[in-house]
Amino acid sequence: MREFSTTELAKLLGISRQAVLKKIHSGELKARRVGRSFVINEKDLPSKISKNLSPFEEELLDKAVDKTIKDYEETLRLLGKE
Numbered sequence: 001m002r003e004f005s006t007t008e009l010a011k012l013l014g015i016s017r018q019a020v021l022k023k024i025h026s027g028e029l030k031a032r033r034v035g036r037s038f039v040i041n042e043k044d045l046p047s048k049i050s051k052n053l054s055p056f057e058e059e060l061l062d063k064a065v066d067k068t069i070k071d072y073e074e075t076l077r078l079l080g081k082e
Helices: 007-014 019-026 053-079
Strands: 004-005 033-034 039-040
Touching: 004 007, 007 019, 007 039, 019 039
Parallel strands: none
Antiparallel strands: 004 039, 033 039
16 A cells, blocks of 8 residues: 655645645544654545545546536537637
8 A cells, every 4th residue: 555745645635735734633634653754544545535436436427527528518628729
């Protein structure tokens, strides 16, 4: 299993390192100390964050993408030309 530093996880989530630290201190994220830093094991990430989706989540994601393409096809095509 891969482990993430707070900086790596912040970049992955698109939030600040301080926000990751707040999640750790509040108990929302499980982490362990390594020296003065924290590391977060991939298996301890909530399913929404980890890269492994359940078959049900994959199906929901596929349906959402299909609906977005259907509803916004022309807009997406125009945006792709920019």
